[in-house]
Amino acid sequence: EPEVTQTPSHQVTQMGQEVILRCVPISNHLYFYWYRQILGQKVEFLVSFYNNEISEKSEIFDDQFSVERPDGSNFTLKIRSTKLEDSAMYFCASSEAGLNTEAFFGQGTRLTVV
C-alpha cells in the first residue's frame, strides 16, 4: 500500500542551526502538507503546497520556515536558525486532490533542539 515516508525519524540539532526535514509523498498525490505537534499537544497545521507554490500557511509558518519540492518526489521543510520551541514532531501529509480528499500522514520526524 502506498505511504508517505519521512526522514529522518529523529533529529537532534543545536539551537541556531538549520534543519531540513524530508518527505516523500504518495506518488500520484498533488497536495502536500506539513503539520506540527508539540509534545502532549494537538496537531497544528503549518503549510499546504500545490503546483510548486504555497497555497496556505498558518501564523506559525513565519520567515524561519520554508518548503520546497526540489525534484519530482521529495517535499522538504527547512527550519532556519532553530529555537528550543521548535522541538516537536513534524508530520508530512499528502492528498490526491486537496479539498474533500483524505490526506495521508507520514510517520513523523521528531525534532529536538538543544
Place this chain on the structure above:
Amino acid sequence: ELKVEQNPLFLSMQEGKNYTIYCNYSTTSDRLYWYRQDPGKSLESLFVLLSNGAVKQEGRLMASLDTKARLSTLHITAAVHDLSATYFCAVEFGNEKLTFGTGTRLTIIP
C-alpha cells in the same frame, strides 16, 4: 475563528465498559475525521464522516456526525486494553487543511 474542541481530554475506563468522546466544532464543515495516535507514533485514520447523520463502525468503535449540532461522537463499546491511545477529531473547514481537536487520551484499565 475555526475551533475544534474535544471532551473529555483524559479518559480512564475499565475494560468492558462503554464510553463516548465528543467533538464540537465552530462552523460549517465539509468533512470530519477521527484519528488514533499511539505514543510517539503517527496518526492512524479511523473514520471519515462526510454528511449529516453519517455513522461508521469498525470493531468496537463507532463514529457519528450531526452537522446541525456541529457535533461528532466516537463511541467505544466494551473497551479492551488495545484501544488505549490518544484520539483526535479533525475538521476540514472549506479548504484543504485540517483543524485538529485537542485530543482525548484514553486509558483502558484491566
